[in-house]
Amino acid sequence: MEETLLDIDMQEKEEYIINMGPQHPSTHGVLRFETCLQGEKVKYLIPHCGYIHRGIEKMCEHLTYPQIIHLTDRMDYLSAHINNEAVALCIENAMQVEVSDRVKYIRTIFAELTRIASHQLWWCAFGMDLGALTTFFYGLRDREKILDIFEETTGSRLTQSFNTPGGLMSDIHPNFQKRIKEFITYFRKKLPEYDQLLTGNIIFRERTKGIGMMTKEMAIDYGVTGPSGRGSGFHCDIRKIAPYSAYPFIKFNEITLTEGDTYSRYLVRIAEMWESLNILEQLVDNIPQGSTMLELKVIKAPKGEFYQRVETARGELGVYIVSDGGPSPARIKFRTPNFSNLFVINKLAAGHKIADLVAISGSLDLVIPDIDR
Amino acid sequence: MYDFTALIGSITNLLNETFSPFWAGLIMMVSLGVALLLFYAVLGLYLVYAERKICARMQNRMGPNRVGPLGIFQTIADLIKLLLKELIYIKNADNFLFNIAPFIVIVASIMAIGSIPFAKGLQAIDLNIGVLYILAISSMGVIGILLAGWASNSKYSVIGAMRSGAQVISYELSVGLALLCIITYAGSMQFSEIIASQQDGWWLFKGHIPAFIAFVIYLISGTAETNRGPFDLAEAESELTAGFHTEYSGIKFAFFFLAEYMNMFIIAAIATTMFLGGWLPFHLFQWHGFNRVMDFIPPVFWFFGKTAFIIYVMMWFKWTFPRLRIDQLLALEWKYLLPINLMNLILIAFLTLMQWHF
Amino acid sequence: MAFLKTIKEVGHYFYEIYDGAASLVRGMKVTGSYFVRPSSIVTQQYPENRATLKMFDSFKGELMLIHDENNKHSCNVCNTCARKCPNGSIEIIYKKVEGADGRSKKILDKYIHHLETCSFCGLCVPSCDELALKFDQKFELAVFDRSKLTKVLNKPGSSSKAMKE
Ligand code: SF4
Ligand code: SF4
Numbered sequence: 006m007e008e009t010l011l012d013i014d015m016q017e018k019e020e021y022i023i024n025m026g027p028q029h030p031s032t033h034g035v036l037r038f039e040t041c042l043q044g045e046k047v048k049y050l051i052p053h054c055g056y057i058h059r060g061i062e063k064m065c066e067h068l069t070y071p072q073i074i075h076l077t078d079r080m081d082y083l084s085a086h087i088n089n090e091a092v093a094l095c096i097e098n099a100m101q102v103e104v105s106d107r108v109k110y111i112r113t114i115f116a117e118l119t120r121i122a123s124h125q126l127w128w129c130a131f132g133m134d135l136g137a138l139t140t141f142f143y144g145l146r147d148r149e150k151i152l153d154i155f156e157e158t159t160g161s162r163l164t165q166s167f168n169t170p171g172g173l174m175s176d177i178h179p180n181f182q183k184r185i186k187e188f189i190t191y192f193r194k195k196l197p198e199y200d201q202l203l204t205g206n207i208i209f210r211e212r213t214k215g216i217g218m219m220t221k222e223m224a225i226d227y228g229v230t231g232p233s234g235r236g237s238g239f240h241c242d243i244r245k246i247a248p249y250s251a252y253p254f255i256k257f258n259e260i261t262l263t264e265g266d267t268y269s270r271y272l273v274r275i276a277e278m279w280e281s282l283n284i285l286e287q288l289v290d291n292i293p294q295g296s297t298m299l300e301l302k303v304i305k306a307p308k309g310e311f312y313q314r315v316e317t318a319r320g321e322l323g324v325y326i327v328s329d330g331g332p333s334p335a336r337i338k339f340r341t342p343n344f345s346n347l348f349v350i351n352k353l354a355a356g357h358k359i360a361d362l363v364a365i366s367g368s369l370d371l372v373i374p375d376i377d378r
Numbered sequence: 379m380y381d382f383t384a385l386i387g388s389i390t391n392l393l394n395e396t397f398s399p400f401w402a403g404l405i406m407m408v409s410l411g412v413a414l415l416l417f418y419a420v421l422g423l424y425l426v427y428a429e430r431k432i433c434a435r436m437q438n439r440m441g442p443n444r445v446g447p448l449g450i451f452q453t454i455a456d457l458i459k460l461l462l463k464e465l466i467y468i469k470n471a472d473n474f475l476f477n478i479a480p481f482i483v484i485v486a487s488i489m490a491i492g493s494i495p496f497a498k499g500l501q502a503i504d505l506n507i508g509v510l511y512i513l514a515i516s517s518m519g520v521i522g523i524l525l526a527g528w529a530s531n532s533k534y535s536v537i538g539a540m541r542s543g544a545q546v547i548s549y550e551l552s553v554g555l556a557l558l559c560i561i562t563y564a565g566s567m568q569f570s571e572i573i574a575s576q577q578d579g580w581w582l583f584k585g586h587i588p589a590f591i592a593f594v595i596y597l598i599s600g601t602a603e604t605n606r607g608p609f610d611l612a613e614a615e616s617e618l619t620a621g622f623h624t625e626y627s628g629i630k631f632a633f634f635f636l637a638e639y640m641n642m643f644i645i646a647a648i649a650t651t652m653f654l655g656g657w658l659p660f661h662l663f664q665w666h667g668f669n670r671v672m673d674f675i676p677p678v679f680w681f682f683g684k685t686a687f688i689i690y691v692m693m694w695f696k697w698t699f700p701r702l703r704i705d706q707l708l709a710l711e712w713k714y715l716l717p718i719n720l721m722n723l724i725l726i727a728f729l730t731l732m733q734w735h736f
Numbered sequence: 737m738a739f740l741k742t743i744k745e746v747g748h749y750f751y752e753i754y755d756g757a758a759s760l761v762r763g764m765k766v767t768g769s770y771f772v773r774p775s776s777i778v779t780q781q782y783p784e785n786r787a788t789l790k791m792f793d794s795f796k797g798e799l800m801l802i803h804d805e806n807n808k809h810s811c812n813v814c815n816t817c818a819r820k821c822p823n824g825s826i827e828i829i830y831k832k833v834e835g836a837d838g839r840s841k842k843i844l845d846k847y848i849h850h851l852e853t854c855s856f857c858g859l860c861v862p863s864c865d866e867l868a869l870k871f872d873q874k875f876e877l878a879v880f881d882r883s884k885l886t887k888v889l890n891k892p893g894s895s896s897k898a899m900k901e
Contacts, residue, residue: 023533030619045537045704072822075857136607136614136701139767142437146778160796160871166857174858178794202698202766207756208608209700359537360703363617436767438778698767699760714753 020048027056031134031363034373038350038362045358050351054344058377065337070096070304071169073337078164080341081375083123084317086115086155089168094249095313095324096170099306105295106251108172113251114185114288115155115167116315117281121192122151123318124232124274124281127370131271132203134367135212140203147195154184172298185289189282196278204275213268217353217365220265227352228345231320232277233369236270238263243316255287267361267368274370305332319343319370343375382497418488422636423453425643425689432690433697463628468530471625475529480626480633482522487640490515494647495569497657497677508569509557512648513550516603519641520546523605523612523622526634530625538621541704542605542612548711549609552599555719559592559726560585560652573656580655588726593653595715595722597691600645602707604638607696611704646688650681654688657681791873796856798872799826799849801889809890810897811868813842817860825854844890851877852885 026037035056041048061080065073070092077088090112097104129144152162158178159165167174203209219229224239234241242259244252260276262269306328314323320342327336346369353369354362393402427442427450434441442449468476493508495501505511520543527539561567563585564575575581581589602609613621623634650656657677661669702710770776780789791797801809811828818826827848832840861869879885 021533023537031617042537045541068822071859072820072857075822075855075859132700136610137699138607139433139437139697142439146438149778156795157792158794160792160794160858161856164855166859174862175794178792198766201762203700203763205759206700206763207759208702208706210759211706212700212703358703358705360611360614360617360701432771435771435774435777438770438776440777440779440781443781694764694768694771698763 025050025362026053031366032373033130033371036347036371036373036376038366040359040362042359045360047354047357047359047362049355050362052347052350054347054373054376056377057374059374061378062337062339065334067333069332070306070334073334074168074170075164075166077339078166079374080339080378081317081319081322081343081372082163083126083372084119084319084322085164086112086119086167087315087317088322089166090116090250091313091315091317091322091324093168093170094315095311095326096304096306098313099309099311099326099328100170100301100304102171102299102301104172104299105297106293107295108297109251110288110292111173111177111297112168113255114285114292115165116250117284117288118151118154118185120318121278121281122148124278125151127274127318127367128199128203131364131367131370134363135209137203137206137209140199143195143198143202147192150188150191154181154188157181157184169298170304171301172296176297177292182289182292185285189285189289192278192282196275199275204271210268212360212364213271213368214266216267216357216361217368218266219349219353221263223349223352224265227349229320229349229369230345231317231342231370232260232273233270233346234320235259235261236273236368237265241321243314243321247314249313249315251288255284257284257287267364270368303332305330306334314340317342319372319375320346339378341375341378343371343373344378347371347376414488414491418491418640419636421643422639423457425639426456426635427453428686428689429639429693432693436694436697457632460632461629465630466625466627468625470531472529472531475525476625477630479522479526479529480630480637482525483519483637484522484633484640486515486518486522487637487644489518490644491640493569494644495573495651495656496681501569504568504570507567509561509567509572509648509652512644513554513557516641516644517546517550519637522637526626527622530622532625534618534620534624535622538612538614538618538624541614542622544704545605545609545611545707546603548708549599549602552595552711552715552719553603555716555723556592556596556599557648557652559588559719559723562723562726562730563589565730569651569656572652573658576655576658579661580653580658582653585726586729588722588729589653591718591722592726593649595719596649596653597688599711599715600649601692601695602711604641604645604692606638606642606692608699608701609707610696610701611707614701642689642692643685646685646692647681649688650684654684791875793873794871795873795875796858796871797874798851798877798887799854799860799889800870800872801847802868802870803891803894804897807891807894808897809844809868809894810866811844811847811864811890812866812896813844814865816863816865817869820859820863821854822857822859823850823853823855825850826860843896847889849887849889850885851887852882 021042023040023042024037025040026032027035032038037053037056038050039053040050059079061076064076068076074089074092077092078085080088125144125148129141132138132140132144155165156162158181159167159174219233219237221238223229224234224237229237229239230241238261240246240259240261243249244257245259257280260273260280262273306326308328308330311326311328312323314321316322321340322342323340325338325340326334329335350366350369353365357365390406393405396402397405430452431441442452445451445455490512493501493503493505493511495504523542523546524539527535527542560572560581563581564572566572566575578584582593585592605612611621613623618624623631626634657680659669659672659675659677659680661672782789801811803809813828813830815828818824818828827850828844829846829848830842831845833843834840858871861871
């Protein structure tokens with residue numbers, strides 16, 4: 006049985022233990038931090054996960070490959086498209102088929118839009134964690150524009166299920182490119198506002214600088230990837246290391262900072278939004294012609310083991326499929342970024358104030374359903 | 379022109395002539411109390427409404443717009459909802475203290491309102507130590523907060539209450555010192571005399587830069603005293619869910635909520651009285667025509683206009699800034715505000731001594 | 737030297753105050769500028785704008801069996817959509833009838849869509865070779881009773897186009 010702090014410590018040491026979560030405004034979901042406090046200081050904390058475990062990996066064993074896609078939307082719902090893409094790519098690799106360039110471009114555009122939307126939501130939630138309530142509305146306001154683009158083409162705003170092994174569910178809407186160009190100009194104007202409101206703010210800087218220091222070694226030890234890892238100087242951008250889809254065709258920078266504190270993790274994400282806008286600009290006018298769907302008779306992975314990793318908005322997502330040659334996987338495993346990113350929090354938060362714990366968990370950008378799956 | 383002294387005096391006389399002194403006093407007290415309570419409730423509700431509208435506009439929203447035209451009855455509907463809600467009884471709470479805490483908070487703010495001059499003569503009581511009285515009374519509220527946090531027997535609440543205690547005790551100092559600057563200028567602690575001393579110009583303008591510094595410090599520490607953002611650590615919802623009032627429900631919660639807004643009003647009203655000339659109209663040098671027009675606007679409007687402006691600024695703070703951390707909050711007070719304030723006070727004492735203010 | 741250092745530190749102290757205050761003012765400028773511009777309001781007033789609120793063509797709302805003006809749909813009970821659905825949300829009940837050529841034929845009795853388990857993945861619509869299905873643009877799907885979410889998609893009295901021939 007799992008030992009909790011409550012069992013061992015309460016009676017003996019009379020420590021002040023509070024539960025942050027599973028229903029708590031700062032955990033953004035059903036995650037529970039069992040936090041041991043000394044005054045305002047966090048002595049140590051134990052994260053408890055599993056409150057939203059749905060057994061997605063087990064469920065996948067009974068579904069055909071195209072059917073799996075829609076479940077991956079529900080892991081990291083803010084990177085829904087990128088999760089879809091990971092599974093689709095893995096199956097395509099297994100079947101040794103190659104999708105057309107058009108599909109690759111559209112997938113990448115969607116992925117970058119998803120990344121911006123996810124970072125926008127993170128930005129506004131992070132501001133709210135720190136008590137700046139207005140950020141929440143500005144972030145969501147701008148995110149709506151992206152969701153509209155999604156909805157026009159895919160029919161859904163959040164869980165798009167737009168990918169399928171062998172291509173896309175449908176072609177893009179005629180307005181697609183126009184809307185993206187509008188969005189790029191619009192968001193280029195709005196991003197500096199984010200800086201004025203939060204990045205430059207003295208209170209914000211004081212709250213985040215030097216808080217939750219994560220060294221590069223720690224990031225590697227715990228497998229912290231994505232912007233959180235890159236804030237510590239860990240070069241872990243899968244788009245650079247193992248380019249997939251249209252990333253080999255374009256020029257972009259991997260954003261890394263070396264400080265490793267909450268502020269640098271914040272800056273990485275802001276810079277990634279700028280970078281994603283650049284990527285979109287390169288792609289949006291150059292979508293090649295071609296079909297959006299391969300004619301695949303049956304979708305079956307050959308016998309064997311297959312692995313595909315992609316860069317979601319939160320880090321490295323790995324899809325590991327063990328196939329016995331049938332129409333559904335024998336076993337599937339998702340290496341989700343949030344699960345690895347979560348457990349470093351004890352190291353980061355210990356010794357800081359309880360308010361910093363909120364800032365740190367915000368800067369790791371946790372999406373709870375992705376942890377539990 | 380708009381002098382309430384005569385009106386109030388005649389009412390007092392009438393009462394004194396018709397009733398025995400005891401009854402006259404009683405009637406006066408009761409009517410005054412009822413008037414203040416009504417004023418308190420209505421103002422509190424509309425401050426909540428104003429805040430919701432203002433923050434909505436800042437956030438690209440419309441704010442309440444369903445109950446009544448432009449949603450003006452929204453907060454009244456909310457109050458009715460809160461009245462009808464169940465008062466949750468907490469098993470291991472210290473019931474007596476738990477129940478009494480909201481009343482302490484609200485009584486402290488009602489009592490403070492009594493000495494605020496709304497217009498000439500329109501003041502429940504004009505104490506000769508009015509400023510001291512307000513400072514003393516408004517700091518009583520923290521006892522309610524501490525009790526609420528302690529008695530609810532909840533860990534979040536205790537942390538919130540402790541934060542609030544540390545915060546209010548520190549910032550009390552700055553509020554007091556900032557007001558002391560003006561007291562030094564004006565040479566009195568009586569509100570009516572402080573206002574009278576601003577007949578020829580508000581202290582904010584004729585007090586040179588030190589008065590301006592005192593004003594800014596007063597605004598910052600006043601916001602901190604009311605436990606409002608960015609100093610809302612006591613109820614920091616992302617850390618402590620709701621801080622000291624986590625366990626309160628229904629009307630008891632509404633009391634805390636109302637008291638917060640009324641404290642904001644009190645802080646703004648004192649700022650108006652001390653720095654912005656209270657109910658005095660705005661005069662510009664020797665422009666008699668302009669000044670006459672300004673005189674025409676009743677003092678009550680001047681008072682509420684200035685107060686509303688300061689309240690707006692405080693709301694603006696809240697809806698823009700992230701929250702401070704407890705150690706930063708205390709560092710701000712003890713490392714920045716307090717030393718600056720003390721230097722400022724010495725400067726002002728010197729200026730007053732040399733008669734260098736206008 | 738020590739004196740210079742002190743001067744520098746004092747200067748730094750005041751610079752910090754100035755810098756901090758300036759950053760706060762910048763932030764207040766953003767919120768303040770929105771406050772004075774009511775045109776920047778982005779929210780929509782939902783029940784009021786119901787008439788003008790249009791979903792995109794591709795919006796995935798409720799599943800629909802397409803009926804033409806003669807109350808005919810084109811489902812030939814091949815069951816592909818039900819098999820493709822990951823959640824088993826589609827249930828097809830058919831009758832066997834004697835066709836004109838004497839062979840028994842399946843005709844649709846009830847096309848049941850369990851909206852409560854549907855995850856709007858969109859696999860069913862393109863899977864139908866007869867193009868019998870589409871997504872409705874209706875978005876107000878909430879109901880008070882779960883049983884109301886089990887929908888029969890073929891309209892009463894409708895028949896299949898294939899039957900006529
Ligand atoms: S709706 Fe289409 S796929 Fe489904 S049973 Fe009918 S014909 Fe077949
Ligand atoms: S949208 Fe997906 S879940 Fe819903 S009925 Fe169609 S296939 Fe099933």
